[in-house]
Amino acid sequence: MVEFREMARVTLFGSRNKTSNGSGANFVAARDIPSLAGKVVLITGAAGDLGRQTAIELARHGRPARIYVADLPRDEAAKNAVVDNITHEAFGESFEAERSDTSAPRTEVRFLELDLTSFESVRACAAEFVAKEERLDILLLNAGIIRVATGTTKEGYEVHFGLNYLGHALLSKLLVPTMVHTAQQQPGADVRVVVVSSEGHAMAPKGGIQFDKLKTDCADISYTQRYGQSKVALIGLTRELAQHHPELKTAAVHPGRILTGMAAALAKESFLVRVTAPIAPFFCVPVSVGITNHLWATTSPNVVSGTYYEPVGVSGKESAVARDKDLSKRLWEWTEDELKGVQSL
Numbered sequence: 444m445v446e447f448r449e450m451a452r453v454t455l456f457g458s459r460n461k462t463s464n465g466s467g468a469n470f471v472a473a474r475d476i477p478s479l480a481g482k483v484v485l486i487t488g489a490a491g492d493l494g495r496q497t498a499i500e501l502a503r504h505g506r507p508a509r510i511y512v513a514d515l516p517r518d519e520a521a522k523n524a525v526v527d528n529i530t531h532e533a534f535g536e537s538f539e540a541e542r543s544d545t546s547a548p549r550t551e552v553r554f555l556e557l558d559l560t561s562f563e564s565v566r567a568c569a570a571e572f573v574a575k576e577e578r579l580d581i582l583l584l585n586a587g588i589i590r591v592a593t594g595t596t597k598e599g600y601e602v603h604f605g606l607n608y609l610g611h612a613l614l615s616k617l618l619v620p621t622m623v624h625t626a627q628q629q630p631g632a633d634v635r636v637v638v639v640s641s642e643g644h645a646m647a648p649k650g651g652i653q654f655d656k657l658k659t660d661c662a663d664i665s666y667t668q669r670y671g672q673s674k675v676a677l678i679g680l681t682r683e684l685a686q687h688h689p690e691l692k693t694a695a696v697h698p699g700r701i702l703t704g705m706a707a708a709l710a711k712e713s714f715l716v717r718v719t720a721p722i723a724p725f726f727c728v729p730v731s732v733g734i735t736n737h738l739w740a741t742t743s744p745n746v747v748s749g750t751y752y753e754p755v756g757v758s759g760k761e762s763a764v765a766r767d768k769d770l771s772k773r774l775w776e777w778t779e780d781e782l783k784g785v786q787s788l
Contacts (some may be wrong), residue, residue: 467753467754467755467756467757468745468755468756468757470738470739470743470755470756472500472503472735472738473504475739475742475743476500476501476504476505476738476742478505479501479505479507479580479742480506480507480508480548481507481508482505482507482508482578483507483508483576483579483580483581484498484501484507484509484511484579484580484581484582484583485510485513485555485572485579485581485618486498486510486511486512486513486583486585487513487514487557487559487583487584487585487586488585488586488587489510489511489512489513489514489529489585490512490514490515491586492730493639493698493730493733493737494512494585494586495512495528495529496731497583497585497734497738498510498512498529498533498552499529499532499533500533500738501550501581501738501741502529502530502533502550502552503534505742506548506549506550507550507580507581508550508551509551509552509553509576510529510550510551510552511553511555511572512525512526512529512552512554513554513555513557513586514555514556514557514586515556515557515558516557516558517556522554525554526553530550530552534549555568555571555572556568559586559605559606559607559610559614560596560597560602560610561596561597561598561610562598562610562613562782562785563597565610565614566613566617566785568614569614569617569618569788570617570788572618572621573617573621573788576621577624578621578624578625578628578629579618579621579625580622580625580629580634581634581637581741582614582615582618582622582635582636582637583639583737583741584611584614584636584637584638584639584677585639585737586606587606587641587673588602588603588606588607589603589643589666589670590602590603590666591666592666593661593662593666593669595660596609596610599658599659600658601657601658601659601669603669603670603672603673604657604661604669604672604673604676607670607673607674607676607677608677608680609781609782611638611677611680612676612778612782613782613785615636615684616782616786616787617786617787619636619688619691622634622636622691623688623690623691626691627690633692634690634691634692635691635693635740635741636681636691636692636693637693637694637696637740638677638680638681638693638694638695638696639677639695639696639698639737640674640675640677640681640695640696640697640751641697641698642697642753642760643667643670643671643674644671644674644675644678644761644762644765645671645762646667646668646671647668647671647672647674647762647764648664648668648671648672650764651672651675651764651765651767652675652770652774653672654773654777675762675764675765677695678751678761678765678771679765679770679771679774679775680695680771680774681693681694681695681750681751682749682768683771683772683775684749685748686749687775689748692746692748693748693749694740694746694747694748694749694750694751694752695750695751695752696737696739696740696751696752696753697736697751697752697753697754697760698733698734698736698737698754699732699733699736699753699754700733733754735754735755736752736753736755736756739755739756740752743756751765
């Protein structure tokens with residue numbers, strides 16, 4: 444009953460997808476993504492629906508120098524398949540011609556192994572990136588999960604919080620020095636951290652984050668609350684990064700209600716999700732539309748650092764706990780303590 448009430452509240456009163464209908468920014472990727480020539484991008488979860496399509500659109504229209512796809516470890520053939528798929532989707536038949544033309548600007552896609560439930564894996568991913576690159580212009584923290592089953596990360600944190608928030612918090616702390624260096628060294632640099640939160644942050648438990656339970660499986664609260672507090676935390680991370688690193692531009696986004704593989708996986712565990720599946724298309728949009736807020740926040744000159752946006756470019760929609768500056772400050776301090784000893788390379 445609690446699960447139904449929380450999900451219904453978000454469904455009925457949460458955001459709608461407002462792409463180009465007058466309620467938000469009128470953003471068209473082909474027209475509005477500026478040149479990203481020479482820039483370096485890293486996207487977590489970029490083998491999945493939203494991250495993959497975001498990488499394709501940035502490569503197709505912005506042509507950054509390199510896009511790093513950070514996703515779960517897999518064998519070399521599977522890594523190459525991810526890279527080739529993104530590359531060919533972005534450039535189509537022109538890709539082969541461009542490969543033989545060294546003067547044609549094109550984006551190189553590279554794969555990085557990243558398991559956000561393991562501090563060791565996060566550190567290895569960051570170390571590999573830093574060994575290869577001296578700059579990072581766009582960090583898109585896109586990966587995420589929502590699931591009914593309880594669980595913990597390798598370090599013992601509740602799995603939603605550990606993967607969605609804490610793994611990303613560690614990755615950002617490890618890569619921020621490179622981003623700050625980029626902002627300081629590149630004339631007119633526009634260096635950004637974009638964090639994928641969700642309107643589901645409104646389903647967080649009372650108080651927003653149950654700090655005393657984070658190093659358990661939080662089995663005494665619903666999976667929607669476990670998910671919700673991780674998404675509140677991501678909005679807090681965005682605000683605190685903006686405060687501590689004003690040379691960077693940060694934004695948190697809700698992509699909208701999207702029909703993704705993550706939703707399909709959740710349906711296997713949630714009876715409510717299965718029951719409501721027939722009406723989902725009336726409330727959801729395809730991935731091709733859902734990435735618009737990702738792309739807007741990553742490239743638009745109208746982004747205000749430290750802000751949470753719903754589709755597309757609509758601010759001021761976060762819950763009261765997500766606006767709580769004392770909560771985000773407490774979260775930052777808690778995170779510093781939890782990551783002590785692992786947040787530098």
